[in-house]
Amino acid sequence: MIMDPLHKEILRKHRLNLSNQILIDDTIVQFLYQENILTDSQVEEIQAQQSNKKKTFRLLDILPTRGPRAFDTFLKSLEEEFTWVKDKLLQDLEQQNVLAQSPTNDKLNIPEATLQAVPSDRHFSQLASQLGAEWESLLLDLGLSAGELYRCRADHPLNMHGQVLAGLVRWRQTQGRRATVHRLIQSLQASDIHPSTLNEVFQ
Incomplete structure (x- = not known):
């Protein structure tokens, strides 16, 4: 079990x-x-x-x-x-x-087609601008390793936006078509970030 x-x-x-x-x-x-x-x-x-x-x-x-x-x-x-x-x-x-x-989509105004799509660099940049210290929890939930997070911090010292953006791009590279908006929402919930954060990004 x-x-x-x-x-x-x-x-x-x-x-x-x-x-x-x-x-x-x-x-x-x-x-x-x-x-x-x-x-x-x-x-x-x-x-x-x-x-x-x-x-x-x-x-x-x-x-x-x-x-x-x-x-x-x-x-x-x-x-x-x-x-x-x-x-x-x-x-x-x-x-x-x-x-x-509670169904996730009840709190969102994101079309189903967008939920199943892979986010663009622009989407990632907008999302990175809205995240704070919880970004590490989000990326760990998405499947990045502690080592990959360390590399994001090392490559972009004193630049949280750059660190988050690098991590999100890394997630998309490793997951391919499985790196969907819907998967992002699940991890936002798991990281105590309200999924409505994505409403502004994907309008």
């Missing part, structure tokens, strides 16, 4: 924040091992990483492969020392459940 796709999405969306906010060395990893979420070899693999950030990234890579109990057990592991992190994840999960129950 696999992890609930919504739980997987929450972990992916909060990947960067989690790597900065939690320390996984002792309580978290040992609790997950105790609850049979992690195996001996997985614990060793996580602990072998050189920094807490890398250990957290490795844990977040492993968790979605550990079945339907993994997400809830991970939340329990946060109860003692990282309650505020757990509360944030639960709050986001509740918001995503509400979004999932």
Whole structure:
């Protein structure tokens, strides 16, 4: 059995924040091992990483492969020392459940043909102008790796618009015809960016 796709999405969306906010060395990893979420070899693999950030990234890579109990057990592991992190994840999960129950297109005035189209550079530039710090969460949800995000930042230092635009173009290059406006909307929702942002871009 696999992890609930919504739980997987929450972990992916909060990947960067989690790597900065939690320390996984002792309580978290040992609790997950105790609850049979992690195996001996997985614990060793996580602990072998050189920094807490890398250990957290490795844990977040492993968790979605550990079945339907993994997400809830991970939340329990946060109860003692990282309650505020757990509360944030639960709050986001509740918001995503509400979004999932309301049709996306009801909030949008974008024609179906446009939703299925691949965005142009002009569209990407307009969208990049409207995004703030949440752009990294958006691009991670679209499937870019942490390494690709790093290259976007390195290639365009002190220029957030350039960083976002480079990431969106990279997503279109890797996904081809699957890089649709509709797919963008799904990731905007997953990143807490209201999809109506796209109304202005695609009018």
